[in-house]
Amino acid sequence: MRKALIPVLTVVAALVVIWYVAAVALNSAWAYNKAGRANIELTFSDLVKDTLSQEKPRLPAPHQVGIEIWKTTVEKKITSKRSLVYHGWITLSSTLLGFAIGTSMGILLAVGIVHNRAMDMSVMPWAIASQTIPILAIAPMIIVVLNSIGIQGLLPKAIISAYLSFFPVVVGMVKGLRSPDRMELDLLKTYNATRSETFWKLRLPSSMPYLFASLKIGIAASLVGAIVGELPTGAVQGLGARLLAGSYYGQTIQIWSALLSAAVLAALLVAIINLLQQVTLKRMGMA
Amino acid sequence: MTAQSVISASNLSLTFETADGPVHALKDINLEINKGEFVSFIGPSGCGKTTFLRVAADLEHPTAGQITVNGMSPEEARKRRAYGYVFQAAGLYPWRTIGKNIRLPLEIMGISKSDQVERVKRVLKLVDLQDFEKKFPWQLSGGMQQRASIARALAFDADILLMDEPFGALDEIVRDHLNEQLLDLWKETQKTICFVTHSIPEAVYLSTKIVVMSPRPGRVSDVIDSTLPRERPLDIRESPEFIAIAHRVREGLRAGHSYD
Structure with a gap:
C-alpha cells in the first residue's frame, strides 16, 4: 500500500501541473480580450x-474546483439543493439499485446461458446488441415510457444503470x-x-474471480448510467443534473x-468491490 | 479360475469420428480383470490405454462390443459409485482445504457428517497426510497433492480404483516413494486397481498383470501375468525375474510399433 503511494502521488502532482498550465493557456484568450477592451497591457503575472x-473560465483551475467542492459539500447542509453530498447521494442510490438489479440479472442470465442450449444460442447476441445502442439515445425513451405508466423517481434511472451493468456481469x-476444465467436470461425473x-x-x-472483475466494470458503468439517466429528467437532482444545469448557465466550475x-x-x-x-x-483460499 | 471377474471386456471397440476420418482408439479388446488384481496398462501414447479406463468409468461410450464392471454396465456401475478415479492431475479444488476436498465425494454421496469426519481421518492416514487436513492445496507439493487426490478416491470405499497416469507429472524419486506407498495401500485395502502408465519399471514393479497395448488401432498386444511375489521391496527391481518381465514388456511394445 505504502509502496503504491509515491507513484500515485507523483502522477497526481503531474496532472495538477498540466491542469494549471492548460488553464492558463485556455483562459488567456478571455483575459487578453478583457485587457484589450480596458486598454491595459497585461504582464505575465497579471495574466x-x-x-x-x-x-466562468473555459477550464477552471484545480483550486477553484477544490474550493467549489469544499463549499458545496462541507459548508452546505446535506439537505440543501446546492449540496453536492445531496446530489451525490441521489446519484449513488440509483447507481446502487441499478447495480443490484443489473448484477442479479447478469448472474441469472449467465446461469441460464451455461445450463440451457437454447438460451446459449439466443440470449448472447441480444445482450451484445443491447450494448451497441447508444445509452444517450435509449435513456430518454426509458424515462418517458416508464413515466407514462406512472413509474418515476429512482427506478427509471436505476433501470438505465442496470442496462449498462448487466452486460459485463x-x-x-x-x-x-x-472455467472448470474437462477433468474437473469428469471427476464430478464419476461421483454421479x-x-x-x-x-x-x-x-x-x-x-x-471472474465475477469480481465484472463487478468492478459493472459498478462504474452503473454510475455512468445513473448520471445519464438524470439528464432527461429535467435536471432536477443528482450529479447529472448538476452537470446539465452547469452547462445551461456556463458554470464551468460547477460542471468540473x-x-x-x-x-x-x-x-x-x-x-469497495476490490476490498x-x-x-x-x-x-476461499484463492488469494 | 475361481477368481471373481470385476471388469470384463469382449470385442470392445471405440471409434472417434474426427474431421480427418475415423480414429480407432480401441479395437476388439478382450480382457478379464479379477478381484484384487493390480493391472497396469502400458503402451505408447494413442494406444487407447486411457480410453479403456474412461470407457470402464462411463466417461466414454464404446461403439461396439461389450464391457461390464462388477457385472453391470459402466453407467450403472458409475451410478452405484463402484469405482474411484484418479486423474493425471490432482485436480483439487483450490478453495477447499485438503480435508474438505476429500469430503467432496462424501457430501455428494450424502454420507453423514460424523461419518465424513471419520473417513477423512482414515484416508488421510492411509496416504500419510494426517497433518495436512486444514491446509490448502497450494501449500502442498505436487506429490502430496496427488496423494490427497488418491485419498479422495479412496474415501467412499469403492472396490475399484482407476488410475490414469497419476504419477506421470512427478519426478522419479517421488514416484518411487509413491509406488511403494501405493503397493502398501493396495495390500491394506485389497482393492482392484487399474493403473495406466508409460513407464515399464513402474508397470512391472506394481502389477500382478500387465496389459501391453499398441496404437492405431488401439489393441492389446500382450497380457503378462507377473510372477513376482506380492511382497515387493524397491530393490526387487534389480532381480533377474523383474528384468525378465520388463524385457517381455519391452518386446511387446516393440512388436506393437513395428506394426505401424
Whole structure:
C-alpha cells in the first residue's frame, strides 16, 4: 500500500501541473480580450492571476474546483439543493439499485446461458446488441415510457444503470461458470453428481474471480448510467443534473466539481468491490 | 479360475469420428480383470490405454462390443459409485482445504457428517497426510497433492480404483516413494486397481498383470501375468525375474510399433 503511494502521488502532482498550465493557456484568450477592451497591457503575472480566477473560465483551475467542492459539500447542509453530498447521494442510490438489479440479472442470465442450449444460442447476441445502442439515445425513451405508466423517481434511472451493468456481469459469469476444465467436470461425473451439485460445488466457486472483475466494470458503468439517466429528467437532482444545469448557465466550475465528484465516487465504489474481492478470495483460499 | 471377474471386456471397440476420418482408439479388446488384481496398462501414447479406463468409468461410450464392471454396465456401475478415479492431475479444488476436498465425494454421496469426519481421518492416514487436513492445496507439493487426490478416491470405499497416469507429472524419486506407498495401500485395502502408465519399471514393479497395448488401432498386444511375489521391496527391481518381465514388456511394445 505504502509502496503504491509515491507513484500515485507523483502522477497526481503531474496532472495538477498540466491542469494549471492548460488553464492558463485556455483562459488567456478571455483575459487578453478583457485587457484589450480596458486598454491595459497585461504582464505575465497579471495574466496568470486572471486566468486562474475567472468566474466562468473555459477550464477552471484545480483550486477553484477544490474550493467549489469544499463549499458545496462541507459548508452546505446535506439537505440543501446546492449540496453536492445531496446530489451525490441521489446519484449513488440509483447507481446502487441499478447495480443490484443489473448484477442479479447478469448472474441469472449467465446461469441460464451455461445450463440451457437454447438460451446459449439466443440470449448472447441480444445482450451484445443491447450494448451497441447508444445509452444517450435509449435513456430518454426509458424515462418517458416508464413515466407514462406512472413509474418515476429512482427506478427509471436505476433501470438505465442496470442496462449498462448487466452486460459485463453476463460476459464475465458465463466465462467463469465455464472455467472448470474437462477433468474437473469428469471427476464430478464419476461421483454421479447432479447438475445443481456441479453448479454449487464447482462452477460457482470457480467463477468468483471472474465475477469480481465484472463487478468492478459493472459498478462504474452503473454510475455512468445513473448520471445519464438524470439528464432527461429535467435536471432536477443528482450529479447529472448538476452537470446539465452547469452547462445551461456556463458554470464551468460547477460542471468540473460535479465531474470530479463523480470520478471520486466511482473510484470509491470500485475500491469497495476490490476490498470485497480480497476478503472473499482470501477466505476461499484463492488469494 | 475361481477368481471373481470385476471388469470384463469382449470385442470392445471405440471409434472417434474426427474431421480427418475415423480414429480407432480401441479395437476388439478382450480382457478379464479379477478381484484384487493390480493391472497396469502400458503402451505408447494413442494406444487407447486411457480410453479403456474412461470407457470402464462411463466417461466414454464404446461403439461396439461389450464391457461390464462388477457385472453391470459402466453407467450403472458409475451410478452405484463402484469405482474411484484418479486423474493425471490432482485436480483439487483450490478453495477447499485438503480435508474438505476429500469430503467432496462424501457430501455428494450424502454420507453423514460424523461419518465424513471419520473417513477423512482414515484416508488421510492411509496416504500419510494426517497433518495436512486444514491446509490448502497450494501449500502442498505436487506429490502430496496427488496423494490427497488418491485419498479422495479412496474415501467412499469403492472396490475399484482407476488410475490414469497419476504419477506421470512427478519426478522419479517421488514416484518411487509413491509406488511403494501405493503397493502398501493396495495390500491394506485389497482393492482392484487399474493403473495406466508409460513407464515399464513402474508397470512391472506394481502389477500382478500387465496389459501391453499398441496404437492405431488401439489393441492389446500382450497380457503378462507377473510372477513376482506380492511382497515387493524397491530393490526387487534389480532381480533377474523383474528384468525378465520388463524385457517381455519391452518386446511387446516393440512388436506393437513395428506394426505401424
